[in-house]
Amino acid sequence: MSDKYAGRIERLDRTRWRIPREAQPGMQVDGVIYATERLIDDVIAGGGPSQVANVATLPGIVGASLAMPDIHWGYGFCIGGVAATDVEAGGVVSPGGVGYDINCGVRLLRSDIIADEIRPRIAELVDALYHEIPTGVGVGGPLRLSRKELRQLLARGASALLSRGLAEAEDLERTESGGCLEGADPDAVSDTALSRGNDQCGTLGSGNHFAEIQVVDEVFDEAAAAVMGLARGQVAVMIHSGSRGLGHQVCQDHLRALQSAPRRYGYQLPDRQLVCAPVQSEEGQRYLGAMQAAANFAWCNRQVLATLARRALEKFFGESSGALGLRQVYDVAHNIAKLETHEVEGGRRRLCVHRKGATRAFAPGHPDLPEVYRELGQPVLIPGDMGRASYVLVGTEQAMAQSFGSTCHGAGRVLSRKAAVKRAKGRRIADELARKGIIARARSRDGLAEEQPEAYKDVEDVIECVVDSGLSRKVARLRPMGVIKG
């Protein structure tokens, strides 16, 4: 349903709203939605809360069925949803809790390039990026992989690109999970899915995916920004993409394979898109193995995209990456299910944490963080729309305590694509952006119209909510200078 939510919802505090478990039959836990006063009306109108309630019925779910302030309606699970299930207690894994674009995520590179110095040439720089990075439907990437090579990427993630000179050890270190989920099982990935992956590593895709030249326009935490190499006025490159056709197909294959699982396990599910199986069952393990393989493919994709972006900048400036100070800040996944250990009701539990349109935000000191960020906490990358801003945040103890170490993932749509295209009729979105000093290039006819700034919530509102609730701290704000899209 994308209709307005009409069920019970009550305010918990300034930034949290509760759907009590009595609100709907079968709910195992409460639903908790993060939203400010300003956001809540849109949240309720968007139909996400009924999906939060549906997810609360999943077997083995612990804590609460959570939604971040960028919540909007999705397939089965809402976008912005976080759901953790207890692996040992029959907890389930659900492809709908990850979504079709497995390990869609964001990567950020920083540089020593001064934004003001390149502003007069920004259009040429965007063209250079557009020339180097394949975008849109039907455009292959720079690698033609044999089946064997592709399977290596699926099994080993971005580390498989080291020997090809397409990744540096530092890139892997500064990638969530080191750019590789263990347990990935290429044998659980169908032939159709594999054939989609042959030429799609290093392609941006279409829809809301982008590569952006940005300027660090505000620093909120000097010390944290310094650790990340971010300073006001410097140029950064942000990449937003996922596992492409390979991941979409893995999701579909396993949604189909799991159709009969709920009946076999005696689950009563309110939505066919919520199909699931116990993490420890054979079907559950097969989906997890395939999902992990697709996630690894996505990390390879963003790794190659970043390499292409580096090459574009190297050619444009005639200098090496090293001389330009181009280094990876971090890479996050925001559509993924991960096996993590968290504190639940006073005990340490092995959980399957689904984050669908939500970002991991681990606190300082977490052992899974690389040394460079161990004291600081995990960098969190939040892309905004192409006319406004993106944010760099950092994870907190509060996030560990409240949201299984999770926070928001973006601005969240408010206009449908059709409505956005309609609203753009008679306008030239590229010219409007250019007047704001943002150069945009897109391959498809409606790409810019669909993704125009008005199609999204203001990311500031979303950020304000996660910062107020303590799920993250602000480090820096980035403004777009140039963007390429599919």
Add this chain to the structure above:
Amino acid sequence: MGKRCETFDHTADVGLDARADTLEELLEALAQGLAGVIHDPAGVQGRETRGLRLEADDLETLTVDFLWGVKDLIEADLFLVREVRVLRADEGEVAAEVSGEPYDEARHTFVGEVKAVTYHQLEVGQDPEGGWRARVILDL
């Protein structure tokens, strides 16, 4: 009545709403509708024909799988659709011929990628008012 397929708005995405006299025509209308979401039909000629045949346990799954087949034909094989002819279809099987041609950057325009044909609020069956009707939501 013949056959027709319109798109409707769905939150971030788009849906297909098709009506036809027969199941065969309904699947044809859906397939053409889907193709129109991925690429501009203008300038696509029926130079070649590709076969699409599959089986499923129920009509809903058959419909979703059939549309995934069309989507793969376009997005993976880069074969653009001029016309879809469903030779026969029932609750468990469909056989179709797709005429079209390989993508040519100079003459063809992609509109956008379809990530998925979903099961969400999927409706397919005989319309109480006569003929057949389907509603399918696409994840873009």
